[in-house]
Amino acid sequence: MADEKSFDPMNASSPSPSFSEYLRQASPYLAQHRDKTLVLYLPSSMISDAAMLQSLARDCVLLNSLGLKLVITLGAGDWLDQAYREAGLSWQHHHNTRITQAEHLPLLESTIGRVRARVESSITQASAEHHLPGALVSGNWVVAKPKGVINGMDFQHTGTVRKINRTALTQTLAAGQMVLITPLTYSLSGEAFNINTLEQAFAISDLLNADKLMLFQPAAELASLPKAVKGSELDRLPLSARLQGLIHAHGQGLKRVHLMADNQPDALLQELFSRDGAGTLIYTDRYHQLRPAQAEDIPGLMRLIQPLEAAGILVSRSPEQLEQALSDFWVMEIDQHLIGCAALNAIDGDHAELSCLAVDPAYRDQGLGQELLDQLETQARTQGFQQLWLLTTHTHHWFEEHGFRLTDPQALPASRKNLYNAQRNSKVLVKPIETRI
Ligand SMILES: CC(C)(COP(=O)(O)OP(=O)(O)OC[C@H]1O[C@@H](n2cnc3c(N)ncnc32)[C@H](O)[C@@H]1OP(=O)(O)O)[C@@H](O)C(=O)NCCC(=O)NCCS
Numbered sequence: 001m002a003d004e005k006s007f008d009p010m011n012a013s014s015p016s017p018s019f020s021e022y023l024r025q026a027s028p029y030l031a032q033h034r035d036k037t038l039v040l041y042l043p044s045s046m047i048s049d050a051a052m053l054q055s056l057a058r059d060c061v062l063l064n065s066l067g068l069k070l071v072i073t074l075g076a077g078d079w080l081d082q083a084y085r086e087a088g089l090s091w092q093h094h095h096n097t098r099i100t101q102a103e104h105l106p107l108l109e110s111t112i113g114r115v116r117a118r119v120e121s122s123i124t125q126a127s128a129e130h131h132l133p134g135a136l137v138s139g140n141w142v143v144a145k146p147k148g149v150i151n152g153m154d155f156q157h158t159g160t161v162r163k164i165n166r167t168a169l170t171q172t173l174a175a176g177q178m179v180l181i182t183p184l185t186y187s188l189s190g191e192a193f194n195i196n197t198l199e200q201a202f203a204i205s206d207l208l209n210a211d212k213l214m215l216f217q218p219a220a221e222l223a224s225l226p227k228a229v230k231g232s233e234l235d236r237l238p239l240s241a242r243l244q245g246l247i248h249a250h251g252q253g254l255k256r257v258h259l260m261a262d263n264q265p266d267a268l269l270q271e272l273f274s275r276d277g278a279g280t281l282i283y284t285d286r287y288h289q290l291r292p293a294q295a296e297d298i299p300g301l302m303r304l305i306q307p308l309e310a311a312g313i314l315v316s317r318s319p320e321q322l323e324q325a326l327s328d329f330w331v332m333e334i335d336q337h338l339i340g341c342a343a344l345n346a347i348d349g350d351h352a353e354l355s356c357l358a359v360d361p362a363y364r365d366q367g368l369g370q371e372l373l374d375q376l377e378t379q380a381r382t383q384g385f386q387q388l389w390l391l392t393t394h395t396h397h398w399f400e401e402h403g404f405r406l407t408d409p410q411a412l413p414a415s416r417k418n419l420y421n422a423q424r425n426s427k428v429l430v431k432p433i434e435t436r437i
Contacts, residue, residue: 026273028336033272034067036211037173041201043216043262044078047115055265057122060178061130063272069173071208072136073181073201076115083111094150096242100157100194108157108194112184119180136178141165142204144185144193159185159193161203169208202246206253213254214268217243219261225280227362231257234282247282257282275337288339288368290375293329298322300338301329304358313394314356315424329356330375332368339363342372344379351413352385357395373402380433388433389416391426404429 270278332340
């Protein structure tokens with residue numbers, strides 16, 4: 001049976017978790033997400049699949065009932081393609097964008113109307129199942145403008161977002177209503193425009209300063225993505241050019257973008273209510289926090305360092321020893337979950353020792369270890385230490401790459417030399433603490 005502290009219900013290798021265990025893991029997120037604004041992009045393929053739509057509708061109603069403010073943007077691409085095919089029409093494209101001709105607007109209006117009706121009826125049904133009144137509204141909060149003539153190509157009734165009626169949208173959400181937005185949007189002169197839904201979801205998220213933009217995307221495109229990535233590191237990811245461009249264009253206005261596979265409707269709840277999520281998080285704000293440890297962190301610290309102690313990488317500490325040394329520790333957390341730690345102990349007035357530097361394996365290779373080290377060096381500098389010492393059995397290369405140099409155990413300050421465990425035979429490293437001018 002998995003230890004509850006290290007239990008991860010979303011990890012397939014964990015034994016089958018109980019309902020209570022799921023609920024326990026989700027509970028911190030319930031309070032955390034309440035009143036947060038979330039823009040969700042539903043691609044047309046998921047709307048076409050009755051079972052997926054039903055599941056998504058239930059989850060949207062659940063999120064709304066938990067106090068999240070939900071803006072749902074509907075894709076209609078597949079539906080429009082089929083309607084065009086059936087009508088014997090074909091799209092004109094330019095740079096992967098559809099050109100919407102005036103004579104095709106009636107077909108566009110009726111098709112998007114059907115997509116909207118499908119979603120509205122599913123959400124009404126899901127609300128009834130939850131014994132909740134229907135709380136989905138759509139309206140003309142988004143104002144369109146023509147995409148215009150680009151490189152000589154007139155995009156006609158293909159539009160972009162000109163502005164949103166933020167006050168009305170915010171009030172609607174504050175009243176507990178879910179907002180539904182379709183690609184069919186109007187300019188101030190009343191002309192109809194077809195706006196690419198993904199572009200619309202980004203623009204609304206940006207203009208609304210939403211807390212999260214959650215996008216279902218083709219599963220194959222997400223297969224090799226990491227769990228979390230900084231917005232500035234996007235270029236190295238195999239994302240579509242459209243998605244890359246939108247993230248760059250709206251980078252400053254977005255807080256967190258979650259990418260979820262379009263064959264996994266459950267990813268929405270998993271991404272929101274489990275520690276490791278089910279998709280990829282692109283974060284543009286400060287995603288993790290670095291702070292001094294406090295008493296409540298002891299279970300999280302034990303969970304983090306025990307496997308490393310068992311592997312002989314870190315020296316074993318009992319919970320009591322950890323508690324006594326707690327004021328030496330800094331911790332790094334994500335969504336109230338500890339993912340890193342390090343301690344700084346004074347040896348004497350001039351020398352301090354760095355110990356217990358650890359980053360949760362799921363979060364390594366993102367520069368977090370370096371960030372912890374930088375923080376402790378700053379602490380050491382602030383406290384007036386001249387040299388930072390370190391004993392390690394496995395990781396001396398990493399520290400050498402971060403400015404430490406190997407030295408003889410005999411060079412340790414006298415009080416630390418007496419405690420050196422010759423059996424453990426750790427390598428000893430030292431780094432001068434430079435005073436910054
Ligand atoms: C060492 C540790 C804290 C680094 O954390 P991290 O968040 O992955 O660190 P960063 O992202 O800043 O650095 C990652 C780089 O270090 C390299 N690295 C990780 N462990 C290494 C090791 N033992 N030796 C050499 N390089 C190592 C990674 O390959 C990566 O290299 P890259 O940037 O070329 O891809 C983490 O691997 C860890 O928790 N290790 C176990 C505990 C430990 O050994 N602590 C030190 C004793 S106090």
